Amino acid sequence: MRGKFGPRSGCVVQAYRFALDPNSGQEWALRSHCGAARAAYNWAVSWVTASWWQRKAEASYGIGEEELTPWRPWTLPALRKEFNRIKTTDPRFAEWWRENSKEAYNTGLSNAAAAFDNYAKSKQGKRKGCRVGVPRRKPKRKARLACRFTTGTIRVEPDGRHVTLPRLGTIRTHEPTRKLLVRIQAGTARVLSATVRYERGRCSSRSRWRQPGRSSALPGRMWWSGSTWASSTSRSWPTVPEGHGLRNKRLARRVADAGFGEIRRQLTYKGQRNACPTIVADRWYPSSKTCSNCGVAKAKLPLHVRVFACDACGLVLDRDENAGRNLVALVAACSTGTGVAGDQDTPGVSKPRGADRKTRRQRLGRNTGRGGRAGGASLPHPRRKETGDRRQDAEAQLALW
Structure with a gap:
């Protein structure tokens, strides 16, 4: 099994986001693909958790550990293999699974595998952040419509106003794709994947591409690409202070709201992308x-x-x-x-x-005499001596x- 994707040495992974203007047939197909991803996710969650409930019921009957139903794996290859086996016979998928690209079902299975992996790591204490609960099924009315394509025909058309996706065909974009098209035509970028998402009443396509010849950096987002942040870091060396000031209660909330960590992350990866180092001042x-x-x-x-x-x-x-x-x-x-x-x-x-x-605070009465300096010595004129x-x-x- 291959590990998590990472950029090769000398390459940059970035993302561009474009709003789509599909016709009625294409919009129906987009919704069908997103619904197929949700159905595959719900099937994976039900299939894995069914063995958990079965083992719990058998244990309540006094059945030994060796005779319990075996655990069902939740890795992506195992889920994909089982789904391919039942999709032609299961009445939930047998009639309509051929209407969508295999990438739609792979999106749901991949999300389910990641959800179970995060739950297991969180329960074992190997995952940072808030505690993650058991993966649950996604309801039809509240689930976010999204589908990711990693294989097949993923292309930006030469006219700069259309993109081509597997099984969906050529779809018109609401905005020009010239920034990404110029890099692809120059041979300095290659499309890795495309994600279609429906939000705020409009479908959008988010394409990940790789650019060779630069130092590796973290993935970015379209609305940051080519902005004043990138141009400013290419002209100067930005300096990022490392201190946070969260011990001060009056400043803690305002410093946290400012999100200095995100600012530092943006400066760092954009500086690396433009071959510009970022100096971090010590705390x-x-x-x-x-x-x-x-x-x-x-x-x-x-x-x-x-x-x-x-x-x-x-x-x-x-x-x-x-x-x-x-x-x-x-x-x-x-x-x-x-x-x-x-x-x-x-x-x-x-x-x-x-x-x-x-610096540390000293406790009164512990090697400090009567609350003065260490050893009981006093400093009557600190300002007169500190400069010299x-x-x-x-x-x-x-x-x-």
């Missing part, structure tokens, strides 16, 4: 605490302080602008490998004041500035 890189003019780092800079004021050189600058200048300098440092604090090429270099590791104590280290580590 504890002091971009806001470090002076962008002289390189001296502050020990603390609370969030309510929106203006950065350097105690060494007297620079007064907006906090965010100062952090942006430091990130730009970090990109230059990573490209030249100067050994600056936070440089990707020199992970062994420490940051000023231990900023490369998370770290100036020498900062000049050695932040020599770029």
Whole structure:
């Protein structure tokens, strides 16, 4: 059995999405294929779970483990083999299964195999995320109409306004397909699959294609392809901070709503697709605490302080602008490998004041005297000494500035 599909080295897998304008006959055929996928999925779920209920009933009668009904496999080859055996004799499929492409039934069987696999991994604790329940049958009124084609005639027509799908023929698109057609005609792309989905009162086709000659990247979506994200990453080196700030209750909700992880994923794979590296700043890189003019780092800079004021050189600058200048300098440092604090090429270099590791809160009364510093020592004038104590280290580590 082959494993999960993955792009070859030097290729990119991307997706384009186009709205379709089928006629009445083609729309009926599309709905028939999507319904066939749902019927195959429901059959697979019922066939696998039937053995579960049978074993449970036999166990209640006192039958031994060795004499129970054997488990039915839920792998895709096993489901496909059993479905091909019963489709000509089962009254649920015998009369109409020839009307649709085999890809429609393969879509439902593949979804069922994936659903059972996710359930088994979730129950065993091998799957991340929320707990997955037992796969259930899809009702006719609520199921999403979708069908995926991986073999057969899948073609984008030369006129740029039609696509050809197996057993469905040539279907007109609501929008031009020129972006994908140009790549196919140039020999820099090849269509791998096509998915037809009915949503918001319209059918749409989502085609996955492979482009050779580039570095491998994650699959994308049509509405991101060719947008300003891709063009901006090809001109500069984007810098993505790794910190999340979720410990701060006031910022936690807003940071989570912003979806920085998705932004980083988009920048990373689009940068790889355009041969443009993405620099990721370390979580504890002091971009806001470090002076962008002289390189001296502050020990603390609370969030309510929106203006950065350097105690060494007297620079007064907006906090965010100062952090942006430091990130730009970090990109230059990573490209030249100067050994600056936070440089990707020199992970062994420490940051000023231990900023490369998370700080811990000390409990009162435990090796702290009366709540002061460790060993009972006190620091009456922290601001008077902090700049001078770290100036020498900062000049050695932040020599770029």
